[in-house]
Amino acid sequence: xxxxxxxxxxxxxxxxxxxxxxxxxxxxxxxxxxxxxxxxxxxxxxxxxxxxxxxxxxxxxxxxxxxxxxxxxxxxxxxxxxxxxxxxxxxxxxxxxxxxxxxxxxxxxxxxxxxxxxxxxxxxxxxxxxxxxxxxxxxxxxxxxxxxxxxxxxxxxxxxxxxxxxxxxxxxxxxxxxxxxxxxxxxxxxxxxxxxxxxxxxxxxxxxxxxxxxxxxxxxxxxxxxxxxxxxxxxxxxxxxxxxxxxxxxxxxxxxxxxxxxxxxxxxxxxxxxxxxxxxxxxxxxxxxxxxxxxxxxxxxxxxxxxxxxxxxxxxxxxxxxxxxxxxxxxxxxxxxxxxxxxxxxxxxxxxxxxxxxxxxxxxxxxxxxxxxxxxxxxxxxxxxxxxxxxxxxxxxxxxxxxxxxxxxxxxxxxxxxxxxxxxxxxxxxxxxxxxxxxxxxxxxxxxxxxxxxxxxxxxxxxxxxxxxxxxxxxxxxxxxxxxx
Amino acid sequence: xxxxxxxxxxxxxxxxxxxxxxxxxxxxxxxxxxxxxxxxxxxxxxxxxxxxxxxxxxxxxxxxxxxxxxxxxxxxxxxxxxxxxxxxxxxxxxxxxxxxxxxxxxxxxxxxxxxxxxxxxxxxxxxxxxxxxxxxxxxxxxxxxxxxxxxxxxxxxxxxxxxxxxxxxxxxxxxxxxxxxxxxxxxxxxxxxxxxxxxxxxxxxxxxxxxxxxxxxxxxxxxxxxxxxxxxxxxxxxxxxxxxxxxxxxxxxxxxxxxxxxxxxxxxxxxxxxxxxxxxxxxxxxxxxxxxxxxxxxxxxxxxxxxxxxxxxxxxxxxxxxxxxxxxxxxxxxxxxxxxxxxxxxxxxxxxxxxxxxxxxxx
Numbered sequence: 001x002x003x004x005x006x007x008x009x010x011x012x013x014x015x016x017x018x019x020x021x022x023x024x025x026x027x028x029x030x031x032x033x034x035x036x037x038x039x040x041x042x043x044x045x046x047x048x049x050x051x052x053x054x055x056x057x058x059x060x061x062x063x064x065x066x067x068x069x070x071x072x073x074x075x076x077x078x079x080x081x082x083x084x085x086x087x088x089x090x091x092x093x094x095x096x097x098x099x100x101x102x103x104x105x106x107x108x109x110x111x112x113x114x115x116x117x118x119x120x121x122x123x124x125x126x127x128x129x130x131x132x133x134x135x136x137x138x139x140x141x142x143x144x145x146x147x148x149x150x151x152x153x154x155x156x157x158x159x160x161x162x163x164x165x166x167x168x169x170x171x172x173x174x175x176x177x178x179x180x181x182x183x184x185x186x187x188x189x190x191x192x193x194x195x196x197x198x199x200x201x202x203x204x205x206x207x208x209x210x211x212x213x214x215x216x217x218x219x220x221x222x223x224x225x226x227x228x229x230x231x232x233x234x235x236x237x238x239x240x241x242x243x244x245x246x247x248x249x250x251x252x253x254x255x256x257x258x259x260x261x262x263x264x265x266x267x268x269x270x271x272x273x274x275x276x277x278x279x280x281x282x283x284x285x286x287x288x289x290x291x292x293x294x295x296x297x298x299x300x301x302x303x304x305x306x307x308x309x310x311x312x313x314x315x316x317x318x319x320x321x322x323x324x325x326x327x328x329x330x331x332x333x334x335x336x337x338x339x340x341x342x343x344x345x346x347x348x349x350x351x352x353x354x355x356x357x358x359x360x361x362x363x364x365x366x367x368x369x370x371x372x373x374x375x376x377x378x379x380x381x382x383x384x385x386x387x388x389x390x391x392x393x394x395x396x397x398x399x400x401x402x403x404x405x406x407x408x409x410x411x412x413x414x415x416x417x418x419x420x421x422x423x424x425x426x427x428x429x430x431x432x433x434x435x436x437x438x439x440x441x442x443x444x445x446x447x448x449x450x451x452x453x454x455x456x457x458x459x460x461x462x463x464x465x466x467x468x469x470x471x472x473x474x475x476x477x478x479x480x481x482x483x484x485x
Numbered sequence: 486x487x488x489x490x491x492x493x494x495x496x497x498x499x500x501x502x503x504x505x506x507x508x509x510x511x512x513x514x515x516x517x518x519x520x521x522x523x524x525x526x527x528x529x530x531x532x533x534x535x536x537x538x539x540x541x542x543x544x545x546x547x548x549x550x551x552x553x554x555x556x557x558x559x560x561x562x563x564x565x566x567x568x569x570x571x572x573x574x575x576x577x578x579x580x581x582x583x584x585x586x587x588x589x590x591x592x593x594x595x596x597x598x599x600x601x602x603x604x605x606x607x608x609x610x611x612x613x614x615x616x617x618x619x620x621x622x623x624x625x626x627x628x629x630x631x632x633x634x635x636x637x638x639x640x641x642x643x644x645x646x647x648x649x650x651x652x653x654x655x656x657x658x659x660x661x662x663x664x665x666x667x668x669x670x671x672x673x674x675x676x677x678x679x680x681x682x683x684x685x686x687x688x689x690x691x692x693x694x695x696x697x698x699x700x701x702x703x704x705x706x707x708x709x710x711x712x713x714x715x716x717x718x719x720x721x722x723x724x725x726x727x728x729x730x731x732x733x734x735x736x737x738x739x740x741x742x743x744x745x746x747x748x749x750x751x752x753x754x755x756x757x758x759x760x761x762x763x764x765x766x767x768x769x770x771x772x773x774x775x776x777x778x779x780x781x782x783x784x785x786x787x788x789x790x791x792x793x794x795x796x797x798x799x800x801x802x803x804x805x806x807x808x809x810x811x812x813x814x815x816x817x818x819x820x821x822x823x824x825x826x827x828x829x830x831x832x833x834x835x836x837x838x839x840x841x842x843x844x845x846x847x848x
Contacts, residue, residue: 435620
């Protein structure tokens with residue numbers, strides 16, 4: 001017999017009726033997160049509103065050995081919040097209060113369901129903001145940002161989530177409260193704040209976050225440079241860094257992306273360009289004037305075929321608009337797209353992009369490339385049609401190969417989207433058995449019964465053995481011409 | 486170099502089998518920090534495993550072996566106009582990269598740029614059973630697997646033997662200038678925090694002996710404008726001053742009965758505790774020193790008062806120098822956190838042989 005009725009009754013003992021969902025139609029909206037290719041209906045959805053209610057849910061899950069998956073805004077791109085078929089999906093969306101903004105200490109104490117952008121909005125009257133700005137910041141929640149260690153286009157200069165939080169209130173699967181980090185800049189003992197950040201809901205449930213706020217820069221200005229080959233654009237990035245400049249943002253788009261966004265937005269992008277590089281400077285007015293002049297010189301000497309510098313805030317935003325519209329533009333030129341998230345040492349950009357081109361031809365699928373060039377984070381968008389039988393499978397295989405190239409280039413399979421369910425097989429390629437065992441050990445130190453988001457982020461050794469056998473087969477048969485480095 | 490790793494691995498395996506505690510040893514520059522080595526511990530010298538493995542200025546990453554001297558790394562970076570932005574203290578010319586990461590200490594630029602843990606991108610390490618492990622990598626963004634590399638920062642060698650570390654590096658500022666302003670402690674706390682909330686190029690702050698020191702970094706023009714805004718007197722001894730703070734050679738740090746490090750919320754009010762005080766990091770770091778017995782900071786009850794004060798300000802207190810056997814060096818953990826620490830330790834070092842007791846007496 002399904003354990004659901006018994007569990008539902010016990011949940012209703014401390015949760016209001018509308019906070020316990022179990023009818024199929026009520027469960028439907030929770031069957032996937034931002035990665036809609038993976039779907040699973042959970043057994044039950046709960047929507048607690050207080051820390052005390054979360055404690056009770058966790059104690060119940062612990063006692064009854066019921067898996068529990070935490071969910072924030074559901075914007076994640078790796079299936080990290082994919083439900084468990086025999087588990088409880090715990091939405092933290094109702095914990096959406098900003099508890100305190102301390103302008104003098106420059107901190108915000110917030111609940112996990114607060115939207116990323118809402119923190120900056122609340123801080124802005126004090127001249128402050130929360131720096132990490134994932135592209136989904138209008139919708140994504142800070143709790144999810146902590147779970148994924150989210151970045152954004154400004155993270156080379158301002159860091160990832162792990163660099164911008166001070167303290168977490170975390171509940172263990174037993175319902176025990178841990179205060180991790182503190183209001184100071186460091187804390188006693190192991191750096192559990194770093195360990196929790198990016199742990200994909202596998203170690204504990206975050207119920208409160210103290211985030212750092214930083215001053216809004218006095219000025220921001222953007223240089224847009226066009227290049228007639230992508231390698232020159234990559235070299236321009238290296239030349240900016242070599243000149244001792246850390247730009248606030250540095251984004252690169254390839255030709256197919258330029259065409260897709262230009263058709264969509266008419267932002268004035270150069271359609272003859274093979275690559276467009278956006279390079280932003282922010283800081284004090286004097287700093288920006290100095291830096292923008294230097295960036296201009298570097299773009300020229302790096303062979304840019306056209307350079308434009310934003311002359312107003314409106315123009316700066318219009319230059320950005322194209323880059324920010326890359327994903328919707330992909331949705332416009334193709335019924336579906338699949339976003340990858342590898343990171344590589346930037347010097348290998350040319351080789352990796354030509355490898356992607358080879359794969360694109362092999363699979364007969366187009367691929368747009370947008371690149372957080374400053375930090376090496378590549379987002380290939382594979383264009384496909386889910387209604388064409390077999391095309392999603394082909395897309396996934398293509399994506400997997402891109403990630404393998406990233407590993408071979410000395411990079412990683414995920415820069416900011418997380419492993420979740422999506423990249424779990426590639427974890428077997430990036431890590432050896434001993435390293436995976438340490439990950440399982442870390443998990444066991446927090447959650448020995450493996451109830452928190454089980455089956456995500458870290459593959460079992462058994463899974464890797466099966467995937468390894470399959471991988472060697474396809475790797476040796478199908479892609480003898482792929483560049484390896 | 487592989488021969489050295491093989492040798493360390495063999496030592497670890499034998500020690501794990503016998504339950505023989507090991508004392509991981511770099512340059513010994515921070516031997517004073519933390520609880521003393523276990524009496525039965527045998528030294529495991531890491532210094533032969535040294536040298537820069539890879540440095541690519543335009544990728545902003547350096548990878549070096551744990552035994553490499555910090556001074557060597559910093560001088561190579563300087564040649565390319567770059568730096569370790571967390572300004573780690575050396576405390577002796579023998580200081581190594583491994584020790585720097587294991588101790589997890591950062592210097593004056595910390596409040597503006599980040600701590601050592603913020604710059605760790607990846608590690609290669611041996612765990613307590615001699616397994617050769619890689620975590621993180623050489624790229625800026627990497628969320629594959631738990632962030633074990635950052636966990637190593639400040640773990641005092643209790644979780645593994647660091648072999649190689651990859652760090653993010655940053656460009657040296659085009660120019661730097663130090664200004665001094667006279668003010669009392671309470672004013673300084675307020676002023677540092679207010680300025681930290683403004684878009685100003687401040688990269689270090691310190692208040693000592695009624696003087697607030699501010700370091701400005703960046704383009705010359707930006708520094709000039711900021712100085713006009715902040716006021717105060719230009720100081721010609723800026724570099725020397727920040728260096729003396731970083732290395733604790735400033736007269737404030739003269740050998741004393743004890744030196745406490747209070748890491749607290751930056752706006753915590755002035756502490757009225759016996760002894761002298763120095764503030765850094767916009768008020769988030771408070772040093773407390775007593776020169777003689779009358780300050781009595783060495784008693785258990787004085788330690789208790791100091792720790793209570795730090796806890797009340799959302800932080801923690803470390804008995805940085807002047808260890809005393811009845812006073813724990815590091816701020817005691819809550820029972821729940823202590824038990825989590827032990828379970829993690831068990832995973833990395835099941836035989837409990839790596840630097841036992843250096844961080845907490847319990848493991």
